[in-house]
Amino acid sequence: MASAEIHDLYDSILILDFGSQYSHLITRRCRELGVYCEMLPCTQKMADLSWKPKGIILSGSPYSVYAEDAPHVDPAVFEAGVPVMGICYGLQEMALTHGGKVEAHTHREYGFARITVEKTGNAGADALFAGIDIPEEGMTVWMSHGDQVASLPPHFLTVAHTPTSPWTAIAHESKPFYGVQFHPEVTHSKQGKLVIGSFVNNICGVKPGWSMESFIPKEIARIREICGDKGQVIGAVSGGVDSTVAAKIMHEAIGDRFHAIMVDNGVLRKDEAKKVKKMLTDDLGVNLTVVDASDLFLGRLKGVEDPEKKRKIIGNTFIEVFEEEAAKIEKACAEDKSKGPIEWLLQGTLYPDVIESISFKGPSATIKTHHNVGGLLEDMKLKLIEPLRELFKDEVRALGRLLNIPAHLVGRHPFPGPGLAIRILGEVTREQVQILQHADDIYIEEIRAAGLYDQISQAFAALLPVRAVGVQGDARTYDQVIALRAVSTEDFMTADWFEFPAGVLKKISSRITNEVRGINRVTYDITSKPPGTVEWL
Numbered sequence: 111m112a113s114a115e116i117h118d119l120y121d122s123i124l125i126l127d128f129g130s131q132y133s134h135l136i137t138r139r140c141r142e143l144g145v146y147c148e149m150l151p152c153t154q155k156m157a158d159l160s161w162k163p164k165g166i167i168l169s170g171s172p173y174s175v176y177a178e179d180a181p182h183v184d185p186a187v188f189e190a191g192v193p194v195m196g197i198c199y200g201l202q203e204m205a206l207t208h209g210g211k212v213e214a215h216t217h218r219e220y221g222f223a224r225i226t227v228e229k230t231g232n233a234g235a236d237a238l239f240a241g242i243d244i245p246e247e248g249m250t251v252w253m254s255h256g257d258q259v260a261s262l263p264p265h266f267l268t269v270a271h272t273p274t275s276p277w278t279a280i281a282h283e284s285k286p287f288y289g290v291q292f293h294p295e296v297t298h299s300k301q302g303k304l305v306i307g308s309f310v311n312n313i314c315g316v317k318p319g320w321s322m323e324s325f326i327p328k329e330i331a332r333i334r335e336i337c338g339d340k341g342q343v344i345g346a347v348s349g350g351v352d353s354t355v356a357a358k359i360m361h362e363a364i365g366d367r368f369h370a371i372m373v374d375n376g377v378l379r380k381d382e383a384k385k386v387k388k389m390l391t392d393d394l395g396v397n398l399t400v401v402d403a404s405d406l407f408l409g410r411l412k413g414v415e416d417p418e419k420k421r422k423i424i425g426n427t428f429i430e431v432f433e434e435e436a437a438k439i440e441k442a443c444a445e446d447k448s449k450g451p452i453e454w455l456l457q458g459t460l461y462p463d464v465i466e467s468i469s470f471k472g473p474s475a476t477i478k479t480h481h482n483v484g485g486l487l488e489d490m491k492l493k494l495i496e497p498l499r500e501l502f503k504d505e506v507r508a509l510g511r512l513l514n515i516p517a518h519l520v521g522r523h524p525f526p527g528p529g530l531a532i533r534i535l536g537e538v539t540r541e542q543v544q545i546l547q548h549a550d551d552i553y554i555e556e557i558r559a560a561g562l563y564d565q566i567s568q569a570f571a572a573l574l575p576v577r578a579v580g581v582q583g584d585a586r587t588y589d590q591v592i593a594l595r596a597v598s599t600e601d602f603m604t605a606d607w608f609e610f611p612a613g614v615l616k617k618i619s620s621r622i623t624n625e626v627r628g629i630n631r632v633t634y635d636i637t638s639k640p641p642g643t644v645e646w647l
Contacts, residue, residue: 116146116500117161119328121316123147124163126154127465128171128181128199132254134465135295136167136197138502139303144318145310146500149465156186165193165314168200170293174257175202175212183207193286193313195238198255201280201289208282210263217274218256219291222298224248225270225278235267235281237313238288242304251292251299258291286313297600322508326359329497333363336495337454342443343495344369344436345456346428347398349378349386351522352458352498355510357396359497360456362513366397367449368456369439373431375424376404377411377529377538380547389519399439403431411531411538415575417647420538424528455492459499460506523568524602532647536575541628546573548626549592556618557596566608569596571622572635572646580630582623589630592622597644605639 116122123140127133127149140147150159152168166187173180183203187194196204202212226248227239242249249270259277262268270279270290278291288309294302310316337343343360347353347370360368370390374383383400390396410423436452443449498506510520530546531538550571557563572593580587594615599605619632635642 117148120146120320121164122161123165123167123310123314123316124154124159125149125167125169126152126183126187126200127169128152128173128203130170130172130197130199132293132295133169134462136169136306137461137465139295139306140310141320141502141505142303143307143310144320145316146320147310148500152181152183155184156190163190163192164316165195165310166190167309168194168196168203170198170200170254173199174214175199175206176257188285188287193288193309195287195309196289197295198291198293201291202257202259204287204289205259205263205266205277205280208263208266208287210259210266211261212257213260214256215258215260215274219253219258219272219275220255221253223251223253223272223275223292225251225272225292227270227279228268230267230269230281232267232281232283234286235269235283237286238269238279238281238290238305238308240308240312242301242308244301249301251294251302252296253292255291288313322505322512325501325509326362326512329359330363333360333495333497337364337367338450340367340450341454342367342369342439342450342452343454343456344371344439344452344492345458346370346432347372347386347390347396348525348527349382349389349519350525351503351510351520352460352506354390354394354515354519355506355513356456356458356498357390357398358394358513358515359509360495361394361396368397369452370396370398371432371435371439372398372400373428373435374400374402374404375407375428375529376540377407377424377531377534377543379525379530380551389516394515399435401431401435403427406431408538408540408543413537415536417532420531420647421528424531428527453493454495457494457496459496461500461502464499521564523563523566523570526645532645533570533572535572535646542573545590545626545628546571546592549573549622549629552621552625553594553618556614556621560611560614562608562610562614565598566596567599567602567605568644569594569608570645571595574633578631580623582630587630589628591631591633592626592629593633593635593646594618595635595644595646597639599639599644602639602644605644607636607638610634 125136125147137147137149206212227244230236258275265283266280267283269281272278280289294305347357357370387400390398407427414420440452507520534542553571574591574593576591577588578591596608597605598608622632
């Protein structure tokens with residue numbers, strides 16, 4: 111849904127991002143409260159904004175507000191006639207803008223703290239914490255700052271403090287401007303969501319209305335209006351949550367005028383192409399074409415060990431195969447006078463992708479090429495249609511459930527675009543793929559059987575480029591090693607390794623070494639992110 115259209119349907123909060131690692135969590139908390147919000151860089155000029163927010167939130171930042179290269183908000187933010195809340199750096203920016211002073215402090219605050227909320231007697235200033243049942247010992251919050259307000263700006267009141275931070279929360283005496291030094295958006299701030307809710311619901315007056323139940327009919331109506339009576343849409347599907355939900359909502363909107371294409375690249379999970387075809391065509395009614403290009407992909411991967419080269423080969427070959435199939439569909443549509451031309455390309459872009467692309471700091475440092483294939487069909491001159499563009503992953507899953515997509519698919523773990531090619535450390539051959547497919551299938555099967563799958567954010571097996579000595583039966587073996595990986599995370603920015611019951615790992619190891627030829631040893635990866643990444647390559 112395009113930005114201008116969605117703001118016509120929902121009251122919205124504007125979040126201005128100063129580059130904090132927590133900025134996206136502000137958006138998440140607002141969405142969880144049933145409030146639609148949109149994040150833009152802190153450099154956004156209010157005069158260029160095409161919609162009127164009900165309130166504005168200023169994020170934290172790694173910068174010092176008094177530094178020469180510090181980012182600053184458009185002063186018009188405070189003249190927009192709407193409530194404004196600053197978080198951490200956002201509070202300091204508000205204080206500095208209104209004549210206060212900010213400086214480095216000898217006592218930095220990182221981690222948990224207890225704040226004492228003060229009653230000012232000014233109803234407007236007290237509104238941020240009004241109605242929140244604050245424990246007698248104080249509110250537990252999460253701090254992350256070395257700078258702090260050194261002198262309060264004129265006409266601002268002290269709303270909360272800690273022993274070392276006298277202005278942990280401030281508010282203007284007559285205008286709806288509020289600032290908090292702590293981070294209410296992180297789960298460590300026990301009542302942080304209530305503070306955000308107090309601002310967006312009570313102070314800004316936004317009534318909760320954002321939900322997937324309300325999103326579906328509005329998005330379907332929008333797609334129908336865009337595509338008209340004959341417009342055709344094509345799109346790639348992988349069988350993952352995002353592409354499946356996007357395909358289903360397109361089918362609900364325009365039926366068989368949506369043409370889904372699945373490219374079997376030879377490095378999918380065991381029987382993946384068959385399972386996806388059955389699920390999408392038989393169960394969900396989606397018009398799907400499956401292209402078996404496994405020989406082509408595996409041929410081009412022969413002898414390649416470098417992970418970045420693997421990604422490029424798979425990405426470029428995918429585009430080539432997809433374009434060829436799209437051309438066939440386009441030709442068939444042109445020959446059928448009852449059908450219109452293919453005008454649109456479906457992409458399963460999610461809101462985190464949008465946030466990353468417009469971040470004040472720019473896209474984060476490249477650790478590896480993104481797993482998903484992007485930049486498709488630039489020279490085909492198709493217009494993009496992105497029904498999931500405003501949604502987070504949990505919202506996509508909720509949308510999938512409402513669209514009657516099977517639960518086992520809606521809750522499916524992420525799978526990288528280059529597939530098993532980046533989980534085979536070394537050369538990718540058909541034999542290596544089959545070994546890993548078998549081991550991974552056993553692993554996931556046993557996780558599901560133990561009732562642990564939904565507790566894990568991502569689990570997979572990797573095939574290592576080493577051999578180990580083993581004993582199987584009365585014979586000595588010299589075979590390959592499987593590494594198992596399972597992590598728990600909220601946002602994949604950080605992740606902890608999952609603590610399996612020993613009995614589950616024992617059974618998985620036993621089955622893999624007994625059932626998968628060529629494997630005689632299984633290891634479990636207990637590296638968190640950071641320092642590791644979730645995937646091995």
